[in-house]
Amino acid sequence: MSDDPFGQSIASLANWVPPDEPPTGQRAALHRLAAAMRIVAEALTDMQADEADLLAAAEAMEQFGARLEATRTGHRPWGFAESAPAGDARAMFDRSPVIGLGNPVAPPLRMEIDGDRIVGRATFGAQYEGPPGHVHGGIIAAAFDEVLGMAQARTGRPGMTGTLTIRYRRPTPLHTEVVFEARVDRVEGRKIFAAGTLHAGETLCAEAEGIFISVDFSRLTR
Numbered sequence: 001m002s003d004d005p006f007g008q009s010i011a012s013l014a015n016w017v018p019p020d021e022p023p024t025g026q027r028a029a030l031h032r033l034a035a036a037m038r039i040v041a042e043a044l045t046d047m048q049a050d051e052a053d054l055l056a057a058a059e060a061m062e063q064f065g066a067r068l069e070a071t072r073t074g075h076r077p078w079g080f081a082e083s084a085p086a087g088d089a090r091a092m093f094d095r096s097p098v099i100g101l102g103n104p105v106a107p108p109l110r111m112e113i114d115g116d117r118i119v120g121r122a123t124f125g126a127q128y129e130g131p132p133g134h135v136h137g138g139i140i141a142a143a144f145d146e147v148l149g150m151a152q153a154r155t156g157r158p159g160m161t162g163t164l165t166i167r168y169r170r171p172t173p174l175h176t177e178v179v180f181e182a183r184v185d186r187v188e189g190r191k192i193f194a195a196g197t198l199h200a201g202e203t204l205c206a207e208a209e210g211i212f213i214s215v216d217f218s219r220l221t222r
């Protein structure tokens, strides 16, 4: 990948560390808006507002949505180099559906690097419910993809998920902080083998194995 500046910029994201300082300005406002949208999404799963109240909110949201739509450029700023001028080299992560503080769909999972492990923490609310009172298995798979994905990216030759295998051992509770852990087991040619666990307290809720295939990411932009 040495002749591939885009690949290098993706690989450099593997050195991501959680920002020390909270964001400011437009980005802080974006995070606040996304957080407010998460509160609304969570409340919608269990609320008693009447029809008129809901319709008034829907109207306001539709109007605001139209205002935002009108400002869209279609530009996809998804590289280290491009997000740096936006004020923060890690701005790309704002968009993630799993960790993105600017994406209301994200729980959000908070990741940290601990030696050769990636640790991810999240508290899933009712909008992520699968079986009653417990987290949807597909959401758990998405979170594993992200933490195993971060672990494999730190090899410096990040790949795409080829195979992700999950063993769900115990139902994962909602409204409780749960902890994902991931690490790289071994690298064989382009294949990076990663593994992880999900715990709720002392309970092992799920285990995952992933095979990531190192790719030339500039392919994806063509």
Ligand SMILES: CCCCCCCC/C=C\CCCCCCCC(=O)SCCNC(=O)CCNC(=O)[C@H](O)C(C)(C)COP(=O)(O)OP(=O)(O)OC[C@H]1O[C@@H](n2cnc3c(N)ncnc32)[C@H](O)[C@@H]1OP(=O)(O)O
Residues within 6 Å of the ligand: 010, 011, 013, 014, 145, 146, 147, 149, 150, 151, 153, 158, 159, 160, 161, 162, 163, 189, 190, 191, 211, 213, 215
């Ligand atoms: C988006 C990534 C971001 C990068 C990181 C940035 C840093 C940030 C850090 C972290 C936070 C973010 C973390 C994100 C995590 C999310 C990642 C996803 O969800 S990715 C979306 C889902 N995955 C796809 O859509 C793949 C679709 N599939 C493909 O594009 C191809 O099939 C691909 C690239 C996987 C392989 O295709 P070929 O043509 O390049 O490779 P061939 O030549 O066929 O195989 C090479 C070797 O790999 C094995 N292989 C190929 N496919 C495999 C598979 N699916 N499973 C297992 N092994 C496979 C083969 O057996 C072969 O092994 P032998 O050399 O013979 O030993």
